[in-house]
Amino acid sequence: MLNKFTVEIISPDQLVLKQETNEVTIPCYEGQMGILKDHIPLITFLRPGLITIKSENESKYYVEEGTVEFSNNNLLILTSTVKNLLNFDQNSISDLIQKEEAKLNDPKISDKERYIASYKLDTFREINQ
Amino acid sequence: MPSLDDLKKRIKSVKSTQKITKAMKMVAAAKLRKAQESAEKGRPYSQKMQNIILNLTKSINDLQNAPKLLVGTGEDKKYLCVVLTADRGLCGGFNSNICKLAKTNFKKILGEGKELNIITVGSKGHDQIKREYGKYVIKKFSFKDKKNISFKEADEVGKEIISLFNQTKFDKCIIFYNNFKNVITQIPQAQQIIPAETKNLKEGNEQNFSYEFEPDEDEILEDLLPKNISTQVFKALLENAASEQGSRMTAMDNATRNAGDLVDKLTIDYNRSRQASITKELIEIISGAESL
Numbered sequence: 001m002l003n004k005f006t007v008e009i010i011s012p013d014q015l016v017l018k019q020e021t022n023e024v025t026i027p028c029y030e031g032q033m034g035i036l037k038d039h040i041p042l043i044t045f046l047r048p049g050l051i052t053i054k055s056e057n058e059s060k061y062y063v064e065e066g067t068v069e070f071s072n073n074n075l076l077i078l079t080s081t082v083k084n085l086l087n088f089d090q091n092s093i094s095d096l097i098q099k100e101e102a103k104l105n106d107p108k109i110s111d112k113e114r115y116i117a118s119y120k121l122d123t124f125r126e127i128n129q
Numbered sequence: 130m131p132s133l134d135d136l137k138k139r140i141k142s143v144k145s146t147q148k149i150t151k152a153m154k155m156v157a158a159a160k161l162r163k164a165q166e167s168a169e170k171g172r173p174y175s176q177k178m179q180n181i182i183l184n185l186t187k188s189i190n191d192l193q194n195a196p197k198l199l200v201g202t203g204e205d206k207k208y209l210c211v212v213l214t215a216d217r218g219l220c221g222g223f224n225s226n227i228c229k230l231a232k233t234n235f236k237k238i239l240g241e242g243k244e245l246n247i248i249t250v251g252s253k254g255h256d257q258i259k260r261e262y263g264k265y266v267i268k269k270f271s272f273k274d275k276k277n278i279s280f281k282e283a284d285e286v287g288k289e290i291i292s293l294f295n296q297t298k299f300d301k302c303i304i305f306y307n308n309f310k311n312v313i314t315q316i317p318q319a320q321q322i323i324p325a326e327t328k329n330l331k332e333g334n335e336q337n338f339s340y341e342f343e344p345d346e347d348e349i350l351e352d353l354l355p356k357n358i359s360t361q362v363f364k365a366l367l368e369n370a371a372s373e374q375g376s377r378m379t380a381m382d383n384a385t386r387n388a389g390d391l392v393d394k395l396t397i398d399y400n401r402s403r404q405a406s407i408t409k410e411l412i413e414i415i416s417g418a419e420s421l
Contacts, residue, residue, distance in 0.1 A: 012280040012363050014170040030344060043181060044343040045352050067353055069181050076177055080280050
């Protein structure tokens, strides 16, 4: 139990995950953030990317957006778009990559959309490897 | 006195009605379990979201410049009422309870000379409200063809609310729905979602952390508040779905019981009048034989 804290992932329709863990890496808006036990209280939000939960074994989750709160050694991740990487459909990834690429080439989208799309694309490429 | 044949037909029709209500009750019971489960599963999300917002609100010092979704426009003139009802009837007082509550509020709002806009979700509520307040209804949603309510539907409603808010179409937004307490009790509720109600939450939560924010409070709030609107709508939709099934189950249970009572009563009537006609015939035969 040493150096462990609780991580909870909650989506609007269910509790996705609740477990003890040593380390969690989350894709924050301004970069990857690693969280260990006794982190100071924190509130932030997510960009598209992968959440990595490291305990005895490592598990990864894909998210598009979400809100994160850390307090009292309890990491709370609220997101409506969470997917365990194991359940990710490998065949659809290349379609998704193409879709995001097309979106990036569209000159009309705003900077924020472009930012999100580029991270989505990076994440999909990472998954695809 | 209805004829024997009429009574027989009547009994048959009541019996088949009973069969229908019984089947509906069983369907509702099965659906209720599922709806209740998802309502309960959905609760942590909205609760935690509220908590985060509360913690954020506490650490904002400059309330004047806080996002409008949180503190409101500072005015109190235009109201948006979102009435959430079911798409199907035959569920007891479910729909009319919500509409009744909504209508008393409408009356109050209009009585104070304020502007009223209505969004209805669910066709049954729309039917009831358009009779009196049809001209105030600006938009109606119906998820009749959807089997299960998902966050996507709630998001649709939430986005509509936010876009109306950004066009400064209203200052305050209230949603009406039934809160699922248990199978027999559902409480119609009016909840104000814009500006966010944080007063009653403040007392229960005495913990106070100094949070680190990244990027900063305002940006997080701006990201979080629109999400919170959708979450609240979603919570209301889930509560509503569970309430609807619960309400329908009790209504259909009562209907089945009433139909049983009615069948018993009609059967007694039927037997009595059959006996009466037999007795009558016997008397006729006997008196005919005596006169010979």
